[in-house]
Amino acid sequence: MTMNATTSPSKLAAVTADGRHARMDPEIAAQTLRADSGDDGWNRTDLLPRMIAHFQGLSGQFGTRVLTFILTIAAALVASVPMIWLAGSELWLTASALFGGALGSGPAIAETMVQMIPLLIAGLAVALAFHASLFNIGVEGQLLFGGLVTGVVGATVDLPPPLLMVVCILAGMAGGAAFALIPALLKAYRGAHEVVTTIMMNFVAIAVSEYAVAPTGPFVAADQPSATERVPEGTQLPIIWDGTRLHAGLIVALAAVAIVTWVLYRTPGGFRLRLLGANQGAARASGVSVERLTIIALLASGALAGLAGAVQVLGVYGRFYSAFSPGYGYDAIAVALLGALSPVGVVASAFFFAVLHAGSVPLQAIAGISREMVGVVSGLVVAFVAAQPAVLRLLSSLRRPAIDDDLSDLPPEPQPATAKTASTEMPS
């Protein structure tokens, strides 16, 4: 904002100085200002806000969003094809193993939905923080610790089952938020980059959860190493599709989507959060306490991550295993970015990654491709998302000089009308 204010006068001066417009035309001034806030403004704003602006620019254009989503997935999948050849498998066999394994039958679809639940909630956690221009890469640790707290509360607290279930979920959310607290305070008051601090917390979370269920740990189960005691009967999330593992966590996840959407787009707090993400200076100028909102955003993100852990513990295993997450928190970054940070988009991208996760087991068995390929695909998705604004810019700059060339070929006195028709006929 301030940048535009300082750069535009010089731009105006340049226009007047080169002699073409001796008199300051209000229309030219307006055009100059528009140009300033457009392409030129891009490299002056901070990066994440720019990224968020890019995503928010996509919103409303449903077609563009879907197209970007599909193109990004397609690019990532095409880029992983060499890995299939390296593994000595065939393309068709791989595709049929992956999609048949994930979507080929009723139980397969149910299993894909089971995989989708933690990815969806954790993806929301990453997206929520991203809206405030915070990169919460610590979702994995928050999810792990939230799961641990849920498991411990479920195994030790004495309450009637349905109530205990609610307490367990809330405890998991509190655990996730607690693990986001230190990075939040460090970010707000020390300016420490949240990427570094949340990663540190991931390693602390791994250490704490391994200690808790180590052979001599305080919460280890008598009959099962590296796990807490089973939660009492009736505390688990109920199965909603008989004969499969699909549990009520799906409902919790969709409710979380609805709540996050409502908070982000329909409440003053959500507006302030997005304002903070889009332009910190403007947020501060309009009276937002940046420190407080930063802390709230990271805590809310951590609570969502904890919810993902709690739902996984209560819905799938009924107890906490120290290795219950195969990196949901890291895939969540790709889920959030592929979904362009919109809660609904996150549902779609969580489904895509759930297909990869659920299909990776038959993929390994049939096509001999390591499960770790899911990580490669999410990395590629993130890489292509990072390149998205550049690609869009490239496309528009390719289009513009083409029109200019066309104009130079026109007769000496280019009428505005012919120029316009030329530009509309131009794309070939």
Place this chain on the structure above:
Amino acid sequence: MSHLLTISLVISALHLALPIVMPMLGGLISERSGVLNIGLEGMMLIGAFAAVLVTYFTGNPWLGLIGALISGVFSGSALALMTVTLRGDQVVASAAINLIGAGLTAALIPVIWDIDGLTPSVAKIPTIAVPFLSDLPTVGRIFRSLSLVDYGCFVLIFLVWWILFRTDAGLRLRACGESAESADAAGIPVVRTRFFAVMMSGVFGALGGAYLSIVTLDMFQASMTQGRGFLALAAMVFGKWRVWPGAAACLAFGFADAIALRAQILWRDIPHELLIALPYLLALFAMATFVGRASGPGAVGKPFTRA
């Protein structure tokens, strides 16, 4: 305590610190040129993997080291392409490097060796005994347990400091990081400088990874870097983007790591699962308590285009 503070603790702290110092230097070069690089972890993993891969097929760890450095050129260039050339988001692009690095290396192990998780052991870089110095009492052990790579790393620390802070080329690089517009106005090729800096950060990250896989150990294990790429960034921030304080912070992390390893042998009643978290807690503590706010070079994170 006397069992804890021995010369072998110093040696093991050095061995644990150097693979943090190298990516720290990489991060420093990159950020001093104005590009945030949180992708060091992925670059380390790729470097560690490349080192073992080349050593496995050639039998020569020195060729493995060269292979790692070349892999660093590639991973660094990939990040530079995304952030400097295409002006993509630096944090997101480096996160992509981390995810790809972790996923690709883990996925390639079964493709090449038909086993999951870790590779067979390969030849290590040998340690050398320095003449005369290694005959000294007590301290002599240090000079018997280091390899040429260790001495090379010490030289690199000095070289990076000297080039960045004592030469014109370093001044130009830092100018790009403080204000790209001013650097550009002074005739410095900002885009080329930044591209080179990010590429070099890939080389340093890969060197740190190769140190872990063929100097400290003799094999590659999935996710073996254990967040050292991020510890390096914490050390860099704690050292306020300067070479020597940053290296000192890395040494502190190395000591924390070494003490954690040693304590689990000496005092069995301390749960070693918690001791493993010591360097990470120290890093958090460092970021919480250092004097003044963390403020990097002025233009970090801002992509540059000529107006």
